[in-house]
Structure formats: C-alpha cells, structure tokens
Amino acid sequence: MIELPFRLSSTPMPYPNLPQVACLLSVTFAAMTFIPDAEAQPAGFNYDEAEVPAYTLPDPLVDLAGKPVTDAAAWQHHRRAEVLRLFEDHVFGRTPTADVAVRFELLESDDQAYDGRATRKQVRAHFAARGHEVAMDILIYLPNGVDGHSPLFVGLNFNGNHTVTHDPAVPVNQNWIRGGDHRSTEADRGTSAKRWAIEAALERGYGMATIYCGDLDPDFDDGFQNGIHPMFYRDGQTQPDANEWGTIGAWAWGLSRAMDYFENDAAVNHEQVALLGHSRLGKSSLWGGASDERFAIVISNNSGCGGAALARRHFGETVERINTSFPHWFNDAHQAYNENEAAMPVDQHMLIALMAPRPVYIASATIDVWADPRGEFLSGKHAEPVYALFGKIGLAVDDQPVADHPVGDHIGYHLRTGKHNVTDYDWEQYLNFADRHFGRK
Ligand code: GTR
Numbered sequence: 001m002i003e004l005p006f007r008l009s010s011t012p013m014p015y016p017n018l019p020q021v022a023c024l025l026s027v028t029f030a031a032m033t034f035i036p037d038a039e040a041q042p043a044g045f046n047y048d049e050a051e052v053p054a055y056t057l058p059d060p061l062v063d064l065a066g067k068p069v070t071d072a073a074a075w076q077h078h079r080r081a082e083v084l085r086l087f088e089d090h091v092f093g094r095t096p097t098a099d100v101a102v103r104f105e106l107l108e109s110d111d112q113a114y115d116g117r118a119t120r121k122q123v124r125a126h127f128a129a130r131g132h133e134v135a136m137d138i139l140i141y142l143p144n145g146v147d148g149h150s151p152l153f154v155g156l157n158f159n160g161n162h163t164v165t166h167d168p169a170v171p172v173n174q175n176w177i178r179g180g181d182h183r184s185t186e187a188d189r190g191t192s193a194k195r196w197a198i199e200a201a202l203e204r205g206y207g208m209a210t211i212y213c214g215d216l217d218p219d220f221d222d223g224f225q226n227g228i229h230p231m232f233y234r235d236g237q238t239q240p241d242a243n244e245w246g247t248i249g250a251w252a253w254g255l256s257r258a259m260d261y262f263e264n265d266a267a268v269n270h271e272q273v274a275l276l277g278h279s280r281l282g283k284s285s286l287w288g289g290a291s292d293e294r295f296a297i298v299i300s301n302n303s304g305c306g307g308a309a310l311a312r313r314h315f316g317e318t319v320e321r322i323n324t325s326f327p328h329w330f331n332d333a334h335q336a337y338n339e340n341e342a343a344m345p346v347d348q349h350m351l352i353a354l355m356a357p358r359p360v361y362i363a364s365a366t367i368d369v370w371a372d373p374r375g376e377f378l379s380g381k382h383a384e385p386v387y388a389l390f391g392k393i394g395l396a397v398d399d400q401p402v403a404d405h406p407v408g409d410h411i412g413y414h415l416r417t418g419k420h421n422v423t424d425y426d427w428e429q430y431l432n433f434a435d436r437h438f439g440r441k
Contacts, residue, residue, distance in 0.1 A: 055312035093245035093331030129231035151272035166190035197427035252288035290354035304371025349382035357390035361412035
C-alpha cells in the first residue's frame with residue numbers, strides 16, 4: 001500500500017482588470033454538409049455556418065497588462081499562469097485549498113486478465129478530510145510480456161468501471177449513476193465496452209486505466225453536498241464560492257490523484273500517460289490536462305461546448321444552454337457569460353494552448369453538430385501560435401480536413417464520419433498519435 005498524505009493548495013494570484021487584449025483572427029470557412037439528426041441537433045440553436053456571428057478572440061499571446069508574449073519562457077513562466085487563472089475564475093473554478101489525506105489501496109491484482117494478455121489491477125484511492133471520506137476506484141489493465149513499464153491511456157467513464165469491460169472481476173459500482181433508478185446492476189456490465197479499445201491498446205503495448213466520474217462527484221446538481229466538494233469546505237461553508245470549482249473541476253482533481261498513483265506504480269511509465277475523455281468527460285480531460293502538466297498527451301473526443309469548441313461561434317450548444325442544463329459543471333461565475341460570450345476573457349483555443357508544448361488531439365464527428373466540429377477544429381488552429389513559441393507545429397493544415405482524414409503534428413485532429421461517440425476508428429488515431437509522440441514508431 002502506498003500512502004501519500006500531502007497538502008493540496010492553490011495559491012491566489014492577483015491580476016489586473018482585463019485590458020483590451022482581443023485581436024481579430026481571421027477564419028476561413030469551408031462548406032460542410034451535415035446530415036440532420038434530431039437527437040444530435042436540439043431545435044432552436046444555430047447550425048448554419050452563415051449565421052455564425054463575426055467574433056473576436058482574445059489573443060493568447062498578449063498578457064493581461066497588454067504586453068506581447070514573444071517566447072516560450074514568457075509563456076511558460078508568466079502568461080500560462082494568467083490563462084490558467086482566467087479559466088479557473090471564469091469557467092471551471094478554482095480548486096480550493098484543503099488538507100486531504102490520500103491513501104491508495106491495491107484491492108486486487110491478477111496477471112491472467114484478457115486470457116493472460118494483461119495484468120489487471122484495481123486500486124482504491126481513499127480521500128479523507130473534515131469528517132468526509134470518498135473512495136475512487138482505478139481499474140488498470142497493463143500488457144503482459146513487455147519489458148519495463150507501459151505507457152498508459154487514462155480516462156473517466158460515465159457509468160462505472162464494470163461497464164467498460166466484460167471482465168467479471170470488476171465489481172458493479174454501487175454509487176449513484178445516471179438514468180433508471182440510479183443504481184447499476186450486473187446487466188450493465190460491458191455496456192460501454194465498445195467505447196474502450198482495451199484489447200487494441202494492450203496489443204500495441206499500452207495500458208488502459210479508467211475511473212467512474214461519479215466516484216468523485218455524481219453528475220447532478222445537488223448543491224455540492226455529495227462527492228469530494230465537502231472535503232474542501234471552510235468552517236461554515238456549505239457550497240463552493242462563485243469562483244470555486246464545480247463538477248468538472250472535481251473530476252479533473254480525481255484524474256490528478258490517479259496520476260499520483262501512476263507515479264508510484266513501477267509498472268506504469270508515468271511520463272507517458274495520455275489523458276482521454278469523451279463529451280463532458282472530454283471537457284474534463286482538457287481541464288485535467290491544462291491544470292496538471294504531468295499528463296503527456298491530452299485527448300478531447302467530441303468535447304464540444306466548454307471543451308474544444310469555440311464559444312463565440314454560437315454554433316450548436318451555447319454557454320447559456322450548457323449553464324442551464326448542467327449548472328454544476330462549471331463555476332457560478334461562468335453564468336455571467338450566458339448569451340454574453342464576447343465578454344469572456346478566454347475562449348477555448350486558450351484551453352488547448354494550455355497543453356503546449358505537449359501533444360494534444362481534438363476529435364470531432366460529422367453528425368455531432370451540437371458539439372460544433374468546425375469550432376473544435378478552429379480552437380486547435382488558434383492555439384497554434386502558442387505551440388509555435390516552442391518551435392512546434394500544430395495542425396499543419398489551414399483548413400478543416402474532410403471526414404476521416406486525420407491531420408496534425410503536435411495538435412492532432414480528425415472529423416470522423418458518424419455520431420457523438422468514441423469508436424475503434426477514434427482509438428486507432430489516438431494510438432497512432434501516441435506511438436508517434438512517445439517514439440514508439
Ligand atoms: C450533452 C451536453 C454536451 C455533452 C454531452 C455528453 O447533453 O449538452 O455538452 O457534454 O451531453 O456529455 O454526453
């Protein structure tokens with residue numbers, strides 16, 4: 001058992017009132033044909049490229065004092081912290097300071113998983129603070145028969161670790177789940193297995209790890225009485241302050257604790273951990289990768305609004321809609337930008353830029369118009385100047401590629417034919433991208 005008691009803190013960083021740092025970034029539009037899909041296209045929102053308003057993006061390379069940021073050191077030691085703080089204060093919320101005891105317990109390990117091709121480990125992270133205890137279970141498969149320690153993909157899942165695999169050794173999660181009577185049963189085993197290319201990853205020498213997001217914070221708006229938030233309340237505090245974290249912040253915090261574990265497991269190459277997430281969990285992988293630079297690659301699968309998609313485009317899901325449907329995902333301060341995106345001191349290209357110089361991958365799907373595929377591509381495009389400071393090439397193309405043509409150097413991108421989902425095709429691109437950046441090919 002590994003014990004890691006440590007103090008988690010966030011240091012307040014003052015910054016001046018926002019100066020006018022916006023610059024006009026020109027965008028070119030390629031005509032795209034979308035196949036109508038009622039489910040993917042709630043009525044009353046804009047799906048017409050011609051109706052995208054003219055917009056001005058904040059420039060990642062002009063600091064809050066109005067000074068240009070002209071080299072990698074200035075980005076890394078000064079501007080990056082400003083941008084991170086802007087996302088904390090205006091979007092995802094600050095992680096409060098608290099003394100949280102963290103203890104990892106190896107629940108079980110078996111080197112005969114997947115017919116002897118993998119070693120399965122189930123590790124429970126115990127968190128305790130201020131009379132609250134929360135447990136987070138990390139399910140890990142590592143390939144057998146490889147020398148040394150394995151690179152790893154890690155991501156949160158929507159419905160419990162038992163849903164990502166048919167492996168009967170993974171217990172049915174007992175926590176609240178979305179849908180039905182909010183309890184999972186044996187019948188749910190493997191129901192998300194198609195979204196997790198565990199065997200393909202193992203085959204290529206990668207481990208795979210996953211955590212149920214609801215272990216950290218159940219995905220409903222309860223005023224933050226459950227999950228990890230109460231561990232962080234000051235005396236008398238009963239919910240996060242307006243600039244403090246919501247659910248996505250809590251999920252990202254959990255991913256960082258998983259990384260603490262990986263750093264202490266010799267079978268994992270903790271310098272080659274790729275963080276991946278789909279949809280709301282793709283927003284969380286971006287925020288997790290922005291706030292924790294130990295993740296070597298960050299992957300956003302169909303993350304859309306609040307994830308990779310530019311908010312100012314007003315295409316598909318809007319800030320107001322997401323703040324209304326899911327008020328608990330972001331901080332309360334984010335509500336100020338409902339139908340008011342232009343006032344945001346950031347847009348999502350700056351979230352992508354926070355990954356620099358690490359490789360980042362953005363994936364869209366043709367029918368997933370709610371997530372604004374073009375807006376997802378453009379946030380990668382407008383993050384390129386930050387990568388350029390490090391001498392890194394981003395997407396390496398000017399225009400959004402046609403469907404099923406992956407592009408990109410340090411910013412990977414593809415538009416998959418099909419729906420809002422994670423498919424074997426997506427995984428194949430992520431494995432190729434990781435191979436390339438981890439020097440495996
Ligand atoms: C939708 C939401 C999206 C996306 C998606 C998901 O309802 O509007 O932003 O996060 O849920 O996570 O599946």
